[in-house]
Amino acid sequence: MHELKLYNYRNEAVNPNVKNYYDNFRVYATYPNFFAHNHEISCATGGKCDFTLQLWPAMGGKPYIILSGMTGMDPGFDMAAGTIHVPLNADFWTYMAFNFYPYWPGFQSFLDANGVATATLDTFTPLPSSAIGLAMYFDYLVLKSAWSTPIFSSFPVYVLFLP
Numbered sequence: 001m002h003e004l005k006l007y008n009y010r011n012e013a014v015n016p017n018v019k020n021y022y023d024n025f026r027v028y029a030t031y032p033n034f035f036a037h038n039h040e041i042s043c044a045t046g047g048k049c050d051f052t053l054q055l056w057p058a059m060g061g062k063p064y065i066i067l068s069g070m071t072g073m074d075p076g077f078d079m080a081a082g083t084i085h086v087p088l089n090a091d092f093w094t095y096m097a098f099n100f101y102p103y104w105p106g107f108q109s110f111l112d113a114n115g116v117a118t119a120t121l122d123t124f125t126p127l128p129s130s131a132i133g134l135a136m137y138f139d140y141l142v143l144k145s146a147w148s149t150p151i152f153s154s155f156p157v158y159v160l161f162l163p
Contacts, residue, residue: 034140036157043131046123049159051106053140055115059152066107066119066140068097073137073156084150088139111142121159131161 033054041047053064069091076087088094101107106119121138135158142152 034138034154034157036138036159039158040160040162041123041127043127043129043161043163046126048123049121051119051121051138051157053111053117053119053154055111055142055152057113057115059111059115059142060113061110062115062151063110063143063146064108064117064140065143066138067094068136068138069094070134070136073139079141079150079153084141084153086139086141086150086153087156088137093136127161129163132163133161135160 035052035054037050037052038048041049051066053066067086067088067090069088070093071089071091073087073089075089076085077090078085097104097107103124104119104121106117107121109117109119111117121136137156137158139156140154141150143149144151
């Protein structure tokens with residue numbers, strides 16, 4: 001059984017006495033289930049970031065989709081008639097990322113029998129210097145069936161673009 005802990009947007013454990021905010025960001029009461037294995041990508045060289053989605057076997061075989069955005073996580077938005085809160089601000093990059101899904105392996109797929117999946121963000125080329133200092137946030141939704149009602153939303157992770 002997993003221990004219940006609080007994590008901030010950087011996937012860092014925080015004081016459980018904090019109720020709703022830590023450093024002006026929402027905290028999520030859950031065990032970690034979404035990991036970015038490299039939180040920094042160089043704009044000069046470009047690069048990759050691997051993600052791991054780790055749920056439980058009861059979610060095995062369910063479809064999921066990873067969402068992205070550049071404008072942060074608070075306040076986020078609600079889905080499934082308000083029953084699922086997605087801690088990601090939908091913006092231009094959220095919709096633009098859908099065009100990259102064929103090139104980003106695992107951003108749209110199915111969890112394996114253990115409820116685990118991996119994904120890779122690849123910049124393919126160096127990034128413009130205007131991206132230096134920006135962060136891209138990611139969150140994933142597990143769906144009841146393909147392109148249907150979400151039944152789970154993870155806490156977000158980020159990737160920071162450095163020189």
